[in-house]
Amino acid sequence: MNFLNIWKETTLIAVLIGFIVFVIALKIQITNKKNKNDPIRKSNARFVWRALLWSFFTAYLVFIPALTIFPLPSFNGPMPIHVWRNNIVLEVIAPIIRSARTAQEYLGYNDSTPLYLFLYNTIGNLLLLMPFVIFMRILITRRYTIIFVIALGISLLIESSQGLLCYLSGVQYRIVDINDVILNITGASIMILCLGLIDGMSYVLGRLTKK
Structure with missing residues (x-):
């Protein structure tokens, strides 16, 4: 497929x-x-x-x-554990910086493919859970702590699922990267901050109009 x-x-x-x-x-x-x-x-x-x-x-x-x-990848048997561990990216932030520099270098050769990949991965991970925060705030709860914890859980579940599937299939079909979690949570936190500011302003305006 x-x-x-x-x-x-x-x-x-x-x-x-x-x-x-x-x-x-x-x-x-x-x-x-x-x-x-x-x-x-x-x-x-x-x-x-x-x-x-x-x-x-x-x-x-x-x-x-x-x-x-x-x-999903084709399943060819479990990946050797040492190979699987080596394919997990635990280096924080530095891979994002290297990817941005690579994209910049390739632009000098009129090749924008690395830039598209960088934007898709970085911006995509940053935006992934922003709608989740909005929907949760409107439909389920106004407690931002709960929303943040659930968003963190979803991000960890995604990366864990990718890692498990890579191990079980024997194929590195996805990059298991701690920076994806960081970007997911950063995006969710930005949206929580924005909604919190809107709530605060609405509360203040409501108090002022009552006076």
């Missing part, structure tokens, strides 16, 4: 699951409409908006494995 087919199938699955979640979420909110004390259920438009958010959140969660785990 090639990369293009993975994206086609992932998109189809994400759309189907997102639609199912939308219908279920909308049904639940309409069923609970009689609860007049819940400010979320004051209008049908808000029902639809919240159901759509759940749909987008689910579709986003479907895409995370497609970006980080799939396509």
Whole structure:
């Protein structure tokens, strides 16, 4: 199964699951409409908006494995443990700097391929969990500590899964890199900071308007 087919199938699955979640979420909110004390259920438009958010959140969660785990490697037996250990990148930050320098050098030869790879890996890992923070904040909890811990857990789970699959398959199909975790958490932290500032400003403005 090639990369293009993975994206086609992932998109189809994400759309189907997102639609199912939308219908279920909308049904639940309409069923609970009689609860007049819940400010979320004051209008049908808000029902639809919240159901759509759940749909987008689910579709986003479907895409995370497609970006980080799939396509799966062919399994040829376990990788020798010493080889597997040597392929794990535990050097912090320096590989990112070297990758940026390599991209800069190749630009001098009019070759932008390393730059694209650098941007895809670095910016992609930085942005990966930002939507997760937003969806969690809107739909599930306002406690940023919980959001941060879950985001950290997801990032560690991704890298651990990649490492386990590399070992079991005997193929280094993904680079297991501690810097990916650092970038994931940095992006999540930036989004948490931004949302926290927005919450703080909203609180202050709310207090001022009440006066």
